[in-house]
Amino acid sequence: MIDLRLPAVALLALALTACGGADKPADAASDAPVTIFTGGMIYTGLDEAPTAEAVAVADGVILGVGTRALIEESAGDDAVIVNLEGAAMYPGFTDSHAHFLGIGMRELTLNLEGVRSIEALVAILTETVQDAEQGETVYGRGWIETGWPEARMPTRDDLDPASPDNPVILRRADGHALVANTAALEAAGIDDATADPDGGRIVRDAAGRATGILVDNAMGLVAALIETPGEETKRQAYATASKVYAAYGWTGLHNMSVEPANANMITALSEDGTVDIRVYNSVDEPGLDALAANGPQASNNGRILTRAVKLYMDGALGSRGALLTEPYSDQPETSGLALMRRQDALDIFNRAIAGGVQINTHAIGDEANRLLLDWYAEAFAANPEANDLRWRIEHAQILHTEDIQRFADLSVIASMQPSHAIGDLYFAPDRLGPNRLDGAYAWRSLIDAGVIIAAGSDAPVERGDPLIEFYAAVARRGLDGTQTEDWRPDEAVTRAQALKMFTAWPAYASFQEHTLGTIEPGKRADFTVFAKDIMTIPEAEILSATPVMTVVDGEIIYRAEK
Ligand SMILES: [Zn+2]
Missing domain, CATH: 3.10.310.70 (Diaminopimelate Epimerase; Chain A, domain 1)
Structure with a gap:
């Protein structure tokens, strides 16, 4: 159903391209051909005008969003129509935690x-x-x-x-x-x-x-x-990963634990057209000083951005490496592994703040998360002039319920992978016992507390399929429908929240909310198109919604064969 009450946003002046973060000058757009995406439900991601009938794009930038009649009239006769043929279009889905090389x-x-x-x-x-x-x-x-x-x-x-x-x-x-x-x-x-x-x-x-x-x-x-892949193999892997990801419907990913040299390789591969999708790099800690000295690094087409460092606080729950406050319920002689010490962490944090570098730290166990929040707080307090740091905790899986509000109070972003919950909840009750599940994979409690969740898949740890992730977030059930009380069904999120977790919030978590994350005039034309309307179809059908088209900067980088 198309909501005809939607107030049409008129085609805005072409000069808007200037604030779209485009690399080209504003007047370059005036001759650019206009493309109109229409013929299916379009979700803008905006609370005030959530749906539209048509979107006009030129030179990689969204010019207008509104009713089909108005958009077609404003665009003129030369506009190219991309017919969605009943499929549904969303702002570009972004995987906020993935390993690009590993996917390839x-x-x-x-x-x-x-x-x-x-x-x-x-x-x-x-x-x-x-x-x-x-x-x-x-x-x-x-x-x-x-x-x-x-x-x-x-x-x-x-x-x-x-x-x-x-x-x-x-x-x-x-x-x-x-x-x-x-x-x-x-x-x-x-x-x-x-x-x-x-x-x-x-x-x-x-x-x-x-x-x-x-x-x-x-x-x-x-x-x-283990043979570390040679340069040529790496190039092949990145090219493959970009294709695989575009075919899943992702327009971008936040690439975790990147060797600094690989960030440069990805930039070169984007600039020569081998890698199509957007990549936001979090490099390994040896890259910190260069990043702090040189500032954020962007490719000249704007698709690759490197401005974060990835750290590790503990291991994973499945292999009992996650650092817990109390011992594992199914192996009482261990409480997991701490991979970072306070003094080393604070030294890194202070250098990162001085250099304007975002810190994204892996923390899974409740003790790892608690210590990390303590240390983040200590670093923030020691640098009161620093603001808008947007530091993240990657995974944030097992939390003391009292620590949930601290994410909001410290403006720490939770970067979470819904599929981890539906994979882990089969064994998490054994590892943790019944009482520690209250703060486990607590998406809804975090959002209710005012926390931004940037959602992702952690591929290749998980498949890296946006439909599995979206389904996991809203259903909180196994792929076969499994759910027990231990799964804490109340922690599932609404579809509107899930959409933000994969679009607007990843944009914010990578400092790109002015150009990405919603469908509105002036932003880059990044769209994900699924065959079905995942905002309204029955939960179980989300898994078979199938990607139809993936668009980055107005360019169709993937189109399903008919
Ligand atoms: Zn990971």
């Missing part, structure tokens, strides 16, 4: 995402090892034992028969644990006597024998065996 590498290396048992894992491995060269390390990622009939992680004893000679390293989907076979452990010099490194764990069985599972910093012990 997932396509280029052994992908274990769909594996449903240890038996199936071993079968795929056996096949892969047959094609490997002598001595070559077989590397794969994406396995997750949740729901497996064996109900445990794989060990080196599972892998050894499939690969007695080639080292094998298979990373768990969350990226915080891996399983290595005996050949890999031996090549890395790990035996039963090797001590756990700081912030990591070599998992051992009851007899003290290393099982092959390495958690968090212990993964570094075998890192040298």
Whole structure:
């Protein structure tokens, strides 16, 4: 249904392009051909005028939004019409936490995402090892034992028969644990006597024998065996990731834990047209000083922006690396791993504030989140002249309920991944017991407290599908509809809130709300088009809404085949 009561926003003067953040001068737009997107429901993301019939675009910028008659009349006869054919259009969906290189590498290396048992894992491995060269390390990622009939992680004893000679390293989907076979452990010099490194764990069985599972910093012990991708492979990975993501319907992503050199490569690939989608980079900590000295780095087409640093406070819940205030309910001898110390953190924070660098820190456990809020607060208090910092906590999964309001009070953004909740809630009750679930994945409580949530997928940890994420946010159910009281159904969000979590709020969380995040005149023409109206269809149908078209700067970068 088109809301004809919508007050049409007249085509604004073409000079508006000047404030659209465009790289071209305002008068360049006057000759640019006008394209009109119409023929389906259009959601603007604006509370005061949530829907429209047509959007006019020229030179990558939105010129007008309103009724079809008015937009067509104002645009003139030369305008090109893009017919939505009944599909629904939204502001560009942005994945606020993803790993761009990993998304591409997932396509280029052994992908274990769909594996449903240890038996199936071993079968795929056996096949892969047959094609490997002598001595070559077989590397794969994406396995997750949740729901497996064996109900445990794989060990080196599972892998050894499939690969007695080639080292094998298979990373768990969350990226915080891996399983290595005996050949890999031996090549890395790990035996039963090797001590756990700081912030990591070599998992051992009851007899003290290393099982092959390495958690968090212990993964570094075998890192040298994994071939880091060469320049050409990286370029291929980024090109692939851009295509894969555009085909899912994302117009952009916030790229986490980026090697500083890779940020430059992405910029070059955007400028030569290999990478189409927008990328907002959070570089690794060694990039802090350069970023602080040089300020934010943007590509000359405006699509790539680097102005943040990513840090780690703890590990993940699945591998019991998340730092908890009280011990794990299903393993009382551990409370998780702290990966950062207060003094180091404050030193980094002060340098970041001085250089205008945004800090985005991974924190999953309740203790990790509490300490991080303490340390952020300490840094903010020590730099009272600094404002509009927009620092983020990545994941913010398990919170003490008393800490929820502190996000709002400190203006800290929560960067959360709805699919983590629907994946984790199968095992979170075991890890945490019943009482700590109140502040777990507490989207609704955070929003009600006034917190901005920038939502994402954490791909390749999760699939990286905006429809799965949107569904998870509004349904808070497994993909098969599963939900129990432990899942805290009240923490689901409304569809209007979910839309903001993937559009307007990611724009704010990357300092780009003046140019991105809503469909209104003067902003960049970034649109996501799904076959169905996900704001109104029954919940279960959201998963099959299918992307139809993805538009960045008015350019159609993906179009589904009919
Ligand atoms: Zn991540």
